[in-house]
Amino acid sequence: MxxxxxxxxxxxxxxxxxxxxxxxxxxxxxxxxxxxxxxxxxxxxxxxxxxxxxxxxxxxxxxxxxxxxxxxxxxxxxxxxxxxxxxxxxxxxxxxxxxxxxxxxxxxxxxxxxxxxxxxxxxxxxxxxxxxxxxxxxxxxxxxxxxxxxxxxxxxxxxxxxxxxxxxxxxxxxxxxxxxxxxxxxxxxxxxxxVDSALFRPDGPAEERGNRARIAVVGRLVPRKGVDIAIRALAALKHAGRTDVELVIVGGSGGASDPAADPEARRMIRLADELDVADQVVVRGQVPQADLPRILRSANAVVCVPWYEPFGIVPLEAMACGVPVIAASVGGLIDTVVDGVTGIHVPPRDPEAVAEAILQIVDDPARAAELGRMGRTRSRTRYxxxxxxxxxxxxxxxxxxxxxxxxxxxxxxxxx
Ligand code: UDP
Missing domain, CATH: 3.40.50.2000 (Glycogen Phosphorylase B;)
Structure with missing residues (x-):
């Protein structure tokens, strides 16, 4: 045709x-x-x-x-x-x-x-x-x-x-x-x-990280993507005495050399400051897609908690890399992420639920590995x-x- x-x-x-x-x-x-x-x-x-x-x-x-x-x-x-x-x-x-x-x-x-x-x-x-x-x-x-x-x-x-x-x-x-x-x-x-299953795959290099567990958020930096929810989840964890998790935020109009050139990125940095978790948040700016798998593979979980989401390719990219997804139960994520099988579903706009899901994944590496493995299988079979x-x-x-x-x-x- x-x-x-x-x-x-x-x-x-x-x-x-x-x-x-x-x-x-x-x-x-x-x-x-x-x-x-x-x-x-x-x-x-x-x-x-x-x-x-x-x-x-x-x-x-x-x-x-x-x-x-x-x-x-x-x-x-x-x-x-x-x-x-x-x-x-x-x-x-x-x-x-x-x-x-x-x-x-x-x-x-x-x-x-x-x-x-x-x-x-x-x-x-x-x-x-x-x-x-x-x-x-x-x-x-x-x-x-x-x-x-x-x-x-x-x-x-x-x-x-x-x-x-x-x-x-x-x-x-x-x-x-x-x-x-x-x-x-x-x-x-x-x-x-x-999902580009040749680029997004579990094998391949992962970015080095420190001793903290890592969660990642990837996408256009617009309020409805709920990046603030992930920051608030870190604050909830800190409140519960857990400061051993860092959040990497990828996306926005600012490049790697000046991520804060993006107004929404600045809003996120201010929020992290206000909530006293700034030392656990890394704002990376826009990253070429070819460099994303290294970052995804370095994460214990990818957090996708938009208010609403027409489809959401990022969760598939995480699954294809074998990384569990913490997903708001909205839009396309209802189809792509299977609760308890390839990730954990949480209600939209619920930082406490995200914090709880992060702990479930970070504190149970065997379960996390299984969620990741099933995500990889699902992405390859269907997407x-x-x-x-x-x-x-x-x-x-x-x-x-x-x-x-x-x-x-x-x-x-x-x-x-
Ligand atoms: N993306 C990227 N670099 C970035 C941020 C996002 O390559 O810094 C890509 C990401 O890999 C994904 C797409 O942009 O393929 C975002 O698609 P998604 O469906 O998740 O969200 P949308 O932008 O449609 O709301």
Missing amino acids: RISMVSEHASPLAALGGVDAGGQNVHVAALSSALARLGHTVTVYTRRDDPGLAERVDAAPGVEVVHVTAGPARHIPKDELLPYMPELGAGIARDWAGVRPDVVHAHFWMSGLAALDAVRATDADIPVLQTFHALGTVKRRHQGADDTSPNERAWLEPWVGRNVDGVIATCSDEVFELRAMGVDARSISVAPCG TWNRVAQTTAKVYRGILAQADPVTDLTADGGAL
């Missing part, structure tokens, strides 16, 4: 860890490469956010990235990109004048608008599939007035969900949210995100990008054949 991916803000070529560069970038890059390895041809359309970018870039064998001019050629926060979607759609349609794709897969709601525009402009019957990555309804529920999404999202996102040919959700929780949003259940398929690409290609073929969408219920949560 000739596949067009549309990813307006999240380029597969971007550096990861900044405010707007995380899982969606990884997803688009890895899914595209894996589809290409299966023999398909993939073109990824993304907005030009730097005047120096070449129009077309070969990103991987069989994967080309096309930078479409849509609005100013500089970084613009993703929530401010809506006015440029018609221009993005028109640019994509122009590119299709040569060779039309068989199928379009849009990522994030705004890309869905651009993709539907492009198909309309082409006047051809090209099916559009949509992966939302995050839903405005969920974001508004958790972030309230702090949600910077444009108001139009409230009606345009459901409109995209109803007008595309199929929606590909990444986890079972998202299916419920989509149905609540008014998306027809029959149009929804499930294909999870995956390789190869498998995700096969499921996704099946969904594309189902739509092309006008057949019922495929449901890969990766979500049964029980057996490996």
Whole structure:
């Protein structure tokens, strides 16, 4: 198949860890490469956010990235990109004048608008599939007035969900949210995100650390990721007389040389100071993905306790490295992390529960090793990008054949 991916803000070529560069970038890059390895041809359309970018870039064998001019050629926060979607759609349609794709897969709601525009402009019957990555309804529920999404999202996102040919959700929780949003259940398929199992593996070097046990938090530094909960858990442990655990925080817009350049990183450093655990917290800034496995392997556990999480690739990366995950029971983590088998589930926003889970893992190395081993097995059986690409290609073929969408219920949560 000739596949067009549309990813307006999240380029597969971007550096990861900044405010707007995380899982969606990884997803688009890895899914595209894996589809290409299966023999398909993939073109990824993304907005030009730097005047120096070449129009077309070969990103991987069989994967080309096309930078479409849509609005100013500089970084613009993703929530401010809506006015440029018609221009993005028109640019994509122009590119299709040569060779039309068989199928379009849009990522994030705004890309869905651009993709539907492009198909309309082409006047051809090209099916559009949509992966939302995050839903405005969920974001508004958790972030309230702090949600910077444009108001139009409230009606345009459901409109995209109803007008595309199929929606590909990444986890079972998202299916419920989509149905609540008014998306027809029959149009929804499930294909999870995956993990780079060649990079993230248990064997390989681990970063040196001191005598303290180590927990790690990895991801974009935004409040909803709940990094503060991990710091508060350290404070709870200290209160209980345990100062033998350190917390490594990876991510944010600051580089390794100046992690505190990130405002959220500064907020975390201040909090650690206030709670008197600053000497147990190491803020590392943005780390290239290739360097993450060394850090993950050095940790007794990875803590992923967001308020909500559309999918969450970091827990899979930890599992693939054989590291237990302490996970809030929200969103994609309900599917990926099996409580008591590959990690420990805790309620969201509950530092005491995180502290308790840390002790269970740190004080029982045999159990920790077993959780890690099962995590590795689960990640390899269910979440390789190869498998995700096969499921996704099946969904594309189902739509092309006008057949019922495929449901890969990766979500049964029980057996490996
Ligand atoms: N990441 C990275 N370096 C960092 C922080 C994050 O490479 O400093 C990567 C991480 O390995 C993961 C992705 O960014 O692949 C984050 O994806 P996730 O789905 O966990 O969160 P999202 O960013 O989508 O909220």
